[in-house]
Amino acid sequence: MSNVPSDLKYAKSHEWVRVTGDVATVGITDHAQHELTDIVFVELPAAGRKVKAGEACAVVESVKTASDIYSPVSGEITEVNKAAVDDPALVNREPFAGGWFYKIKLSDPAELGSLLTPDAYKAQIGG
């Protein structure tokens, strides 16, 4: 059964968001990493890039396929996780911890209200 931490918000497209002040940390869920398996390559957006909610801004490649990752929120990328780029398997091992993707300064915090609660996300993935 996939882990769905209760202190995070979720996007239908399987990203998670952890909010600290006006900065959100974004990654992909345990369910997503489990479905992808064997992540071998992670491409992250450049720091300073402005992205809109729902915009494809990162790519995860497993042995089998390439998958776009969509930003759950709008804002400016402030920091990306070089450790995940250097060791993509980190996303498989620690999707909610060491395997985070990027930090983003929220331009529209109201968007957080439209993200899924842990229970709603659990229901979506059939957990």
Next chain:
Amino acid sequence: MLKRTPLFAAHQNLGGKLIEFGGWEMPVQYTSITDEHLAVRNAAGIFDISHMGEVTVSGAGAAEFLNRTLTNDIRKLTPGLGQYTLMCNESGGVIDDLYAYCLSQDVYLLIINASRIEVDVAWLQAQATKFSGDLKLTDASHQYAAVAVQGPRVKEFIDDCFPGASISAMRVPRVTDLKKNEIGGFKCSHGGVLVSRTGYTGEDGFEVVGEGPAILAVWETILAKGQPFGIKPCGLGARDTLRTEVCYPLYGHELDENTTPIEAGVGFFVSLDKGEFTGRSVLADQKAAGVKKKCVAFTMAEKCAPPRPHYPIWVNGVKVGEVVSGTQSPSLNNGIGLGYVPPEFAKAGTEIGIEIRSKQFKATVVQKPIYKKG
């Protein structure tokens, strides 16, 4: 409605992730493609290959018919022997690549690709109407299931799975007495099966063909007997990465009706001196005069996403070809692939560029196979 193999419930019980492949619902992986891949390279793995097609060809004219229809020389096969061969159209384009076995005098078994069963059978029947000799052609695909058990440790437990000597085709005391490309009929708990020392992974191993209940029993026996040796059930994902590392062609990728065996680099299995066969004149011309495109193997020379089918191949600012197979090699932990380029860029050592999401990355043409043992 997708077709299911007799092992379908077994895949579900093992937690296999099921996908559509050639009209079948097949496991792409159970735990992880990388883990399953490495199990085959280092120990053992078992694959459900029941989706593959089986055609029997028999009669006094069978050998002559097959020699006119397939590229390899079927006269080299005595009972108990098999060979890799191809079936081409009049232009030398590949209709399918397959294994042909001689089971007994005038009786042959063809193992064909799942996605090509209908096309192959229609083609074989059309050729048969033009053939005057004694011939019986039967599509037995729906009747047979099959598994492949592959890896360096398979020989340590496979004899325990098939007690007793073979009873047909190649007569041997034990399965491990079969040599590469040999096939023998063995008894198992639920009926007779054919066991050949063949595979699609570059490792030593065996393929077992038989009726559904027999193959289900074989699958369970092999998983149990192989367990102390580290056997893993493996899906089509690992099957694809394994064959890509050793550069075995996959129909629809390296091979299609507009590509010849010479272009694909499997000219070794085209016997020009055996007499007339379909596609011969084009293949003879290509062997003599050369080809316009060649299938090359390459490895990525810088850190990047894995190459994938249809990515463009560039040389000196010109698009010269396309990737047909590509992945991250679990054995080499590097991007690898196969693609078609003009022959002037096919030499090992040639530097090429692979376009991955609008950006070019450096790659090097290498000798096949990409992965070598040891």
